[in-house]
Amino acid sequence: MSSGDDIDELNARRICWRCIGEAYLSDEIKQKDDGDAPCSYCGETEPSYTIEELAERIEAAFEHHFDRTSNQPTAWQYSLMSDGESSYEWERDGLPVLDAIEQAAEIPSAAAEDVVAVLGAKHEDIEAAQMGEETEFASDSYYEEKGPNDQAWQEEWNSFERSLKTEARFFSRTAGSHLASIFGGIDQLQTSDDSPLVVEAGPQLAIDHLYRARVFQADCKLEEALCRPDLHLGPPSAVLANAGRMNARGISVFYGATESATAVAEVRPPVGSKVAVASFSIIRTLRLLDLTALEKVQDGGSIFDPTSRARMERVAFLQTLGRRMTRPVMPDDEAFDYLATQVIADFLATENEPVLEGIIFRSAQVSEGRNVVLFHKAARVEAMELPEGTELRAHSSTDTDEGPEIDYRVTEEVPSPPGALPATSDDSEWPGFPSKLQAEMHHPDPDFREATLRIDPATIEVHHVAWVHFHCTAHSVSRHRYEKHEPDF
Incomplete structure (x- = not known):
């Protein structure tokens, strides 16, 4: 069909909610309260959309979630096709528009054909056709689903980092709003393997203790720590608290690891030093943001939900955020490169909803290791019970x-x-x-x-660092020599 009358007749056809398998779109139609009409495809009298209405919803969804693929090979593909020894055969990417619409909305083939006819007529361009140019929803066009574009989130994050480094060191209203949009309600998001983004830790839970290590170069300091490990192996006082990945200088937090070996590696001890490591029991329930699960976060929303695009873009950004926050940082760059993660930790500890007490993140020193930082409010170690005068x-x-x-x-x-x-x-x-x-x-x-932590003195070990092994990737260096020629003038 191509005449105006034919298109008007197609637009007036109706499709009921039962003929649409896509849950969000079907439910949207089911909730309509404008009278029932016979469905043009199953004959049942149910809440329905006109094909014109359905075509508008599909067009909007395809604009945000699909790309029309090129109907011409790329230069590289042309070269393969021209190679007499190559068996390459070019095939257009994506699905035929009819199949793409039928699968996206889960509608009968007849309804998909009507939608293609309506949208094809809407985008028909005589001049383009004369020049051999394909238009949107042309009957022979192909479409493929595109992933969410988190460019706007990445740009805002880069601006956030740049502002902290060059403009304002301290927390700002703009930074707070940006972080709230990233982390607000993060406990409600789902992951591909159903692992939670906000993990509970504490007694009788999967994470019920943490290991913490401290490096010593003098035996007198080590012996002092062994006498009162609750004081000297726990977090330092505010006066002694150096800046770290998740804390500013003067803010005392508890850095620990889920494994003893990871805790030792994280303090980066020099050869010849000694490292005391101990287990600290978590004696009350805490809520921790698991950055290691962010790369598996997903949004099962419908492409027909107008709000899904923003959510999917946020999810795409979150999938990369964990790696951003835990990437290795050179010692000379720590003062600047830790600014963003320090501000984030401060925000999560004081402003975020849901309320959090710490963060789980990947170790930069051990490939499969996991670190845990407990914010200041959850970093107090219970004092050992010693009779007065001991x-x-x-x-x-x-x-x-x-x-x-x-x-x-x-x-x-x-x-x-x-x-x-x-x-x-x-x-x-x-x-x-x-x-x-x-x-x-x-x-x-x-x-x-x-008090959040209780040291277990029976778990204390002293590691003597004899040598260190590095896992490296070696790359060869080539050298070339050529004769220099002066240009002729």
Whole structure:
């Protein structure tokens, strides 16, 4: 059909929701409340669209989610076709427009033919036809589905990074809005293998402990740490907290790993040094953003949903964001290149919805290793229970007939137990109050954070770094010599 009357007749035909297999589009039609009419394809009287309405929805979906492929080979394909020894046969990419529409909307072939006729007539161009140019939805055109374009997200991210490095170091309203659009509601997104983007960690969960390591170059410092590992193997104080991938200088956070070997590798110890590593139990439930799962995030939305395009573009950006945030950074570049991830961590810790306590991310030192950073609010280590007056001594060796032998151990010398029950009236300033509560009233703890971690002293190990092995990719270097000729003038 090509005449105006024929097209008008096609436009007036109706297709009911039962004849459309694409769930979103079918449900959209089913919700219509403008009276039922007989379907031109099954004869049933159900809520329906006219073919004109259906064609408009398909045209809009194809504009955003499909490309019309070229009807001519590329120069490279032409060269293959011209090669007498080549068996290459050119085939146009994509599907015939009729098949593409039928599969996208999941409609009967007859309905797809009517849609192609309507859209083909709409885009018909006599001059283009005379010049042999193909128009949109021409009956012999081909279409292929295109992936979402996250260019706008990438450009905004680059602008965000550039602003932090050259304009404003501190958090801005613009940066906050940008990060909210990226991370807001991220726990609602799905992944291809159904792994969650926001993971719970804590008692009786898959991640119930973390390993943390510290490198030592002096035995006296190591022995001090072995005596009180809760203080010296845990996060540093604010005064000693250096800037890291996920924290600014002065902000104390807990960097750990899910495996002991990863924790050791992350501190990058020099040969000859010693590394103390210990396991810290997570004693309350935390919510962690898993950057390692971002590359598997997906959006199962319909191409007929007007909001799906923006969501798919966001998902495409998120699939690359995890790698962006955890790419290896040279030591000389850390001051600048860590700015963006530091701001993100601060935002996730204080502003984001859902509320998060940390991030899981890939190790830059171990190929399959996973690191975990717990934000400041979730980085407090519970103090070890030691009776008041306990004296601690750490030893690194034992003398034997053959000389000193490596033997790391800690002795705890506690006061002798009193001969009578603790005084409740004579020796207490406030009779009837437990002595521990009285001690807390005398020496209040200035840190009001709830304890999140508890060190397990039985897991402490000291690693002596004897040598380091690097996994490298070697590339040869070629050298060429040629004779230099002066140009003739």
